[in-house]
Amino acid sequence: MSELIDIVLNAGFWAATLRIVSPLIFGTLGELICERAGVLNLGIEGIMTVGAMAGWMWVYQGGDLWGGVIFAAGMGALFGLLHAGFTVYLGLSQHVTGIGITLFASSLSYFVYRMLLPAATTPPKIIPFENIEIPFLSDIPLIGEALFNQSPLTYLALLSVPAVWYVLHRTPLGLAVRMAGENPVAVEAQGIDVLAVRTGAVMAGSALMAVGGAFITMSWFDAFYFGMVNGRGWICVALVIFASWKPGKAMLGAILFAGLEAMQVRAQQTAGAFIPYQFFLMLPYLMSILAMIVMARRAQYPQALLVPFRRGERVLTLKRSRG
Amino acid sequence: MREAQSVQIEARDHVSLMRVSMAPILAILATMVICSVLILWAGVSVVDAYALLFKGAFGSLFALKETFTRSIPLIFTGLAVAVAFRSKFYNIGAEGQLYAGALATVFFGTGLVNLPAYLMLPFLFLVGALAGGILLLVPVLLKTRLKVDEVVTTLLLNFVVLLAVSYLIEGPWRDPMAMGWPQTASIVDAGVLPTLVSKGRLHAGLIVTLLAALLIWLLMRFTVLGYEIRAVGFNAKAAEFSGVNINRTVVITALLSGGLAGMAGTSEVAGLKGYLTLDLSPGFGYTGIAVAMLAQLHPLAIIPAALFLSAVYVGADSMSRAVNIPTYIADVLVGVSVLAILVSVMLTRYRIKWP
Numbered sequence: 001m002s003e004l005i006d007i008v009l010n011a012g013f014w015a016a017t018l019r020i021v022s023p024l025i026f027g028t029l030g031e032l033i034c035e036r037a038g039v040l041n042l043g044i045e046g047i048m049t050v051g052a053m054a055g056w057m058w059v060y061q062g063g064d065l066w067g068g069v070i071f072a073a074g075m076g077a078l079f080g081l082l083h084a085g086f087t088v089y090l091g092l093s094q095h096v097t098g099i100g101i102t103l104f105a106s107s108l109s110y111f112v113y114r115m116l117l118p119a120a121t122t123p124p125k126i127i128p129f130e131n132i133e134i135p136f137l138s139d140i141p142l143i144g145e146a147l148f149n150q151s152p153l154t155y156l157a158l159l160s161v162p163a164v165w166y167v168l169h170r171t172p173l174g175l176a177v178r179m180a181g182e183n184p185v186a187v188e189a190q191g192i193d194v195l196a197v198r199t200g201a202v203m204a205g206s207a208l209m210a211v212g213g214a215f216i217t218m219s220w221f222d223a224f225y226f227g228m229v230n231g232r233g234w235i236c237v238a239l240v241i242f243a244s245w246k247p248g249k250a251m252l253g254a255i256l257f258a259g260l261e262a263m264q265v266r267a268q269q270t271a272g273a274f275i276p277y278q279f280f281l282m283l284p285y286l287m288s289i290l291a292m293i294v295m296a297r298r299a300q301y302p303q304a305l306l307v308p309f310r311r312g313e314r315v316l317t318l319k320r321s322r323g
Numbered sequence: 324m325r326e327a328q329s330v331q332i333e334a335r336d337h338v339s340l341m342r343v344s345m346a347p348i349l350a351i352l353a354t355m356v357i358c359s360v361l362i363l364w365a366g367v368s369v370v371d372a373y374a375l376l377f378k379g380a381f382g383s384l385f386a387l388k389e390t391f392t393r394s395i396p397l398i399f400t401g402l403a404v405a406v407a408f409r410s411k412f413y414n415i416g417a418e419g420q421l422y423a424g425a426l427a428t429v430f431f432g433t434g435l436v437n438l439p440a441y442l443m444l445p446f447l448f449l450v451g452a453l454a455g456g457i458l459l460l461v462p463v464l465l466k467t468r469l470k471v472d473e474v475v476t477t478l479l480l481n482f483v484v485l486l487a488v489s490y491l492i493e494g495p496w497r498d499p500m501a502m503g504w505p506q507t508a509s510i511v512d513a514g515v516l517p518t519l520v521s522k523g524r525l526h527a528g529l530i531v532t533l534l535a536a537l538l539i540w541l542l543m544r545f546t547v548l549g550y551e552i553r554a555v556g557f558n559a560k561a562a563e564f565s566g567v568n569i570n571r572t573v574v575i576t577a578l579l580s581g582g583l584a585g586m587a588g589t590s591e592v593a594g595l596k597g598y599l600t601l602d603l604s605p606g607f608g609y610t611g612i613a614v615a616m617l618a619q620l621h622p623l624a625i626i627p628a629a630l631f632l633s634a635v636y637v638g639a640d641s642m643s644r645a646v647n648i649p650t651y652i653a654d655v656l657v658g659v660s661v662l663a664i665l666v667s668v669m670l671t672r673y674r675i676k677w678p
Contacts, residue, residue: 090669235479238475278490296471
């Protein structure tokens with residue numbers, strides 16, 4: 001028990017937690033925006049891979065770091081547009097399209113990487129984002145040391161939580177997005193183009209996912225490896241359910257997750273001799289499943305999630321069968 | 324005037340068999356056209372590249388054997404996905420179920436059970452199927468009892484199973500005779516699937532998987548259970564109203580689906596290496612989704628669809644050795660084909676009315 005307290009009172013633990021949580025926050029917020037508009041985006045795993053590759057490659061080819069982040073976001077938005085074109089305009093299965101986008105996006109990332117770097121046996125490196133130490137605040141013991149000495153992308157992740165909350169819950173645009181996922185007929189009755197709102201939401205959400213991927217190669221690590229997103233996208237999908245589609249809860253859920261993961265990295269160092277490392281690596285996936293079980297009965301799905309909207313169709317799609 | 328300008332999508336009253344069979348052909352053509360952009364980027368002539376791919380997959384007896392060998396697990400996983408998707412149960416966990424089947428095969432096959440070959444092989448397929456089915460039972464019960472979304476749980480379980488395999492082959496199940504390679508011991512001789520042709524890897528798993536496809540087709544087409552599976556997928560509410568026990572149907576479907584994926588694991592272990600490593604499957608479970616979609620979930624159409632995608636992988640391997648195109652082109656072709664078939668099926672079932 002005292003070992004546990006030692007871990008939690010260590011600034012290094014909190015710094016690691018904030019590093020692990022950053023891609024999860026971007027991904028979870030991105031998925032949350034899509035689902036709030038009524039579109040499940042299972043392309044997330046592939047879109048994060050695209051972001052990881054595109055942002056890294058931009059910098060490796062001589063571009064600057066922020067340019068890479070914007071490039072990654074743009075590529076994410078493009079794949080979001082593809083997903084929206086299929087699911088929103090053509091009304092195709094959101095499940096299958098999302099899996100297709102993931103297969104396509106991740107294989108395309110690997111293909112492009114191999115095309116541009118055919119001979120690379122050891123993954124080449126870039127100079128990643130450096131931590132920004134905020135004067136005075138970073139001198140506060142524990143919290144300050146961990147929170148105010150981070151990569152700018154981590155600050156961006158933390159700031160995007162209130163930003164997404166504000167847009168979703170305090171602006172007419174956010175209202176339109178949420179209503180597109182709850183009652184699209186009512187949105188249409190207001191003279192708002194449901195399909196455009198949903199497409200915009202999916203593109204914005206996908207851009208955020210891609211930035212989450214870019215964080216992994218541009219801030220956490222400094223190179224692009226194959227399979228480096230490693231299921232983080234799927235964990236984000238579970239986190240959205242865990243968070244009941246609320247940005248603040250999504251951040252808390254992600255921090256809880258990242259904290260447990262950071263703890264297992266430390267526990268691995270002490271208990272690694274007795275417990276094989278694979279069991280530690282299983283934890284995030286098992287916890288995701290557990291999180292979904294815990295929230296299952298309370299989950300308040302957006303009412304029109306998975307339901308395609310066709311203009312002029314007067315079918316009420318409010319109560320859908322699940323199961 | 325917004326309504327008048329917008330594009331309308333209407334279901335066709337009648338979809339002819341011709342239209343249905345056109346869909347995958349259209350999708351494959353579209354996929355090849357889209358991916359030709361990447362081939363051009365690599366500086367290779369598109370015609371040459373696809374000719375090399377075709378030659379690599381069908382051009383020699385060796386290539387042909389290899390294409391058929393690779394199609395065996397894809398038929399199994401394609402069937403697994405098709406059965407589940409028919410009842411709108413989105414099992415994306417065929418990869419994990421395949422490894423679960425492989426684990427069961429090496430657990431029972433490496434000496435724990437000794438039977439003559441004619442009993443041993445069916446037994447190994449049975450335990451493989453049970454392992455796959457039981458693994459899928461977890462997401463199924465979570466869905467039917469607690470309404471937990473099965474897509475995410477099946478996906479997450481893939482990672483858990485792979486880590487379990489990694490632990491077992493590095494730890495307790497590691498073969499001490501394998502010179503330090505992380506792999507299990509080999510299964511007993513009676514459990515090894517015989518090869519079908521001299522010189523080559525093509526094994527009797529092909530017969531098992533073709534039989535499985537036939538049986539699944541008969542089951543879906545001519546039995547009450549098959550009818551119920553399709554009814555639940557088509558309209559769960561209506562099915563329930565007419566007396567179908569939805570939860571029971573979904574559980575049986577899932578056992579079938581997980582079982583088929585588990586059999587892929589048995590067939591790969593017993594037909595190829597005889598032992599289990601972490602690279603047993605280069606994503607057969609995920610490619611199974613593409614197989615099932617190209618086949619439009621029809622059990623018999625799974626066979627040509629699996630052969631086609633297997634040819635893509637085998638052909639792309641040899642193409643990338645001949646010209647400078649990364650092998651990932653095969654995965655891109657598979658990914659694009661999933662998206663293309665969705666659109667082409669829609670085009671054949673619906674008509675788009677332009678303003």
